[in-house]
Amino acid sequence: MTATTDRVTAVSAPGKVLLAGGYLVLDRAYNGLVFGLSARINVVAQEIHTSEGVHLTEIVVESPQFLEAQWRYGYHLADGDGGIKVTQLQAGSRIVSNPFVETTLNYALTYIACTAKHRPSNSVKSARLTILADNDYYSSPTGPSTTSSSSAAVSSSESLSSTTTTTTTTTTAATPSRFSYFPTTLLGAHKTGLGSSAALVTALTAALLTHYLDPSVFSLSTPAGKTTLHNLAQAAHCAAQGKVGSGFDVAAAVYGSCVYRRFSPGILATLPEAGAPGFATLLEKVIHGTGSSTLKWDTEVVKDAVSLPAGVAMRMCDVDCGSQTVGMVKQVLAWRARDPQDAKTLWDELQRRNEALAAVLRESRLGDIRGAVRAVREYVRIIGDKSGVPIEPESQTELLDALETVEGVYGGVVPGAGGYDAVALLARDDKETLARIQAFVDGWSKEKGGRVSLMGVKGEMEGVRQQGLDLYNGWLR
Numbered sequence: 440m441t442a443t444t445d446r447v448t449a450v451s452a453p454g455k456v457l458l459a460g461g462y463l464v465l466d467r468a469y470n471g472l473v474f475g476l477s478a479r480i481n482v483v484a485q486e487i488h489t490s491e492g493v494h495l496t497e498i499v500v501e502s503p504q505f506l507e508a509q510w511r512y513g514y515h516l517a518d519g520d521g522g523i524k525v526t527q528l529q530a531g532s533r534i535v536s537n538p539f540v541e542t543t544l545n546y547a548l549t550y551i552a553c554t555a556k557h558r559p560s561n562s563v564k565s566a567r568l569t570i571l572a573d574n575d576y577y578s579s580p581t582g583p584s585t586t587s588s589s590s591a592a593v594s595s596s597e598s599l600s601s602t603t604t605t606t607t608t609t610t611t612a613a614t615p616s617r618f619s620y621f622p623t624t625l626l627g628a629h630k631t632g633l634g635s636s637a638a639l640v641t642a643l644t645a646a647l648l649t650h651y652l653d654p655s656v657f658s659l660s661t662p663a664g665k666t667t668l669h670n671l672a673q674a675a676h677c678a679a680q681g682k683v684g685s686g687f688d689v690a691a692a693v694y695g696s697c698v699y700r701r702f703s704p705g706i707l708a709t710l711p712e713a714g715a716p717g718f719a720t721l722l723e724k725v726i727h728g729t730g731s732s733t734l735k736w737d738t739e740v741v742k743d744a745v746s747l748p749a750g751v752a753m754r755m756c757d758v759d760c761g762s763q764t765v766g767m768v769k770q771v772l773a774w775r776a777r778d779p780q781d782a783k784t785l786w787d788e789l790q791r792r793n794e795a796l797a798a799v800l801r802e803s804r805l806g807d808i809r810g811a812v813r814a815v816r817e818y819v820r821i822i823g824d825k826s827g828v829p830i831e832p833e834s835q836t837e838l839l840d841a842l843e844t845v846e847g848v849y850g851g852v853v854p855g856a857g858g859y860d861a862v863a864l865l866a867r868d869d870k871e872t873l874a875r876i877q878a879f880v881d882g883w884s885k886e887k888g889g890r891v892s893l894m895g896v897k898g899e900m901e902g903v904r905q906q907g908l909d910l911y912n913g914w915l916r
């Protein structure tokens with residue numbers, strides 16, 4: 440049997456950094472200063488056409504930059520209005536699951552089937568989805584390989600697909616592209632904390648909705664389309680994570696840089712597990728905020744409230760250490776619950792300082808950036824001391840203070856939950872400053888024996904978008 444592919448839809452969504460508002464943004468009374476990043480996760484959706492008379496109902500998802508990264512699913516309409524439920528099929532010698540991919544398929548395909556109404560199983564035809572992530576999301580022990588990328592990627596996915604019934608018509612020859620081949624499994628790749636799962640869930644949801652639904656029903660370029668995508672991606676991401684975070688990472692993936700106020704967590708509380716009776720109808724209601732038992736979505740995303748002065752870039756350094764975000768959040772929130780009065784005073788003052796930093800950036804007050812960043816850091820450290828959590832640990836304080844002395848650097852913070860993972864810098868956007876920061880981190884790593892590296896990624900305003908296909912030369916089959 441042969442299968443060919445034709446109609447192609449490509450979407451990308453950015454990674455995130457929470458420059459200010461870590462911990463506060465978990466509570467709707469406060470908000471966070473969120474930046475989208477130039478590092479994007481791309482998803483390309485392609486139809487799979489089979490020869491006449493051959494019926495194939497399969498969704499194939501693959502990440503050709505990694506080893507053992509192909510997930511094949513069959514799907515069926517679950518009883519009792521349970522929606523479309525996927526079942527992972529064997530690909531290669533063993534099954535490696537990907538909960539973010541699987542949950543997103545259950546949520547997005549169910550929503551698509553509900554929206555396409557009355558012909559649910561017909562509306563979802565076989566498709567191949569290819570995931571391509573910018574290199575900054577991961578640092579593998581051996582580093583990404585740019586030389587052997589495409590040929591290695593093709594051969595690894597070819598060997599996986601050899602056990603299946605589908606043969607594709609083409610594999611393309613090696614072409615240089617912006618995506619590297621990581622000679623490791625996804626589990627073996629070190630994440631750099633740029634929000635790969637949120638960008639993946641968002642881009643995969645957007646690619647599926649765009650691929651399957653008529654543009655009159657769903658379009659990424661309309662505010663209504665973005666709201667649907669946001670709500671669906673938040674729901675799927677929470678379910679896959681098994682917890683409800685603030686969701687700023689999904690908001691960044693959809694809307695790009697913004698000031699973000701979270702949705703009330705109760706909105707998702709009524710949703711049963713994917714495939715359980717009633718899931719399909721409830722999912723549709725929750726996503727559209729309709730029905731008497733469903734709370735309305737109350738997310739607030741203010742795009743205009745965030746910008747960078749002309750000539751200023753937001754850059755990231757990866758600090759190769761790592762922190763346990765979940766444990767840190769639990770400990771900070773436990774302290775807040777024990778001492779609500781003290782915590783409220785600190786939360787309110789830090790919120791004021793975060794807003795002041797956003798205003799300085801928006802109003803291009805270059806001379807005030809350093810003071811505004813230091814004011815935020817002072818309160819982050821106080822909260823860290825009081826809760827006993829190293830939000831800005833001493834080693835990071837030392838690094839940030841030293842980075843401030845580099846000509847062209849206005850200041851930097853530990854973003855998000857903080858800890859030992861990364862620092863985010865506000866710096867002049869020119870080659871000379873970049874070279875000085877690079878030289879500084881090289882020297883720092885040598886002197887301190889750790890590994891601090893300047894990442895290629897920069898703050899970027901735009902959220903999810905459709906892509907032309909040139910980017911993916913050499914990676915699509």
Ligand SMILES: Nc1ncnc2c1ncn2[C@@H]1O[C@H](COP(=O)(O)OP(=O)(O)OP(=O)(O)O)[C@@H](O)[C@H]1O
Nearest residue numbers: 502537538539570572630632633634635636637639
């Ligand atoms: N390129 C990819 N292809 C397929 N799945 C991916 C890819 N990148 C990430 N994922 C999925 O996302 C998971 C990582 O999500 P996780 O939330 O742990 O990290 P993150 O979102 O990058 O981190 P953080 O929230 O700290 O920024 C992987 O285990 C995998 O399931």
Ligand SMILES: C[C@@](O)(CCOP(=O)(O)O)CC(=O)O
Nearest residue numbers: 461462684685686855856857
């Ligand atoms: C601590 C918290 O406010 C931010 C975590 O950010 P990050 O994953 O460290 O980038 C948690 C959240 O908002 O979900």
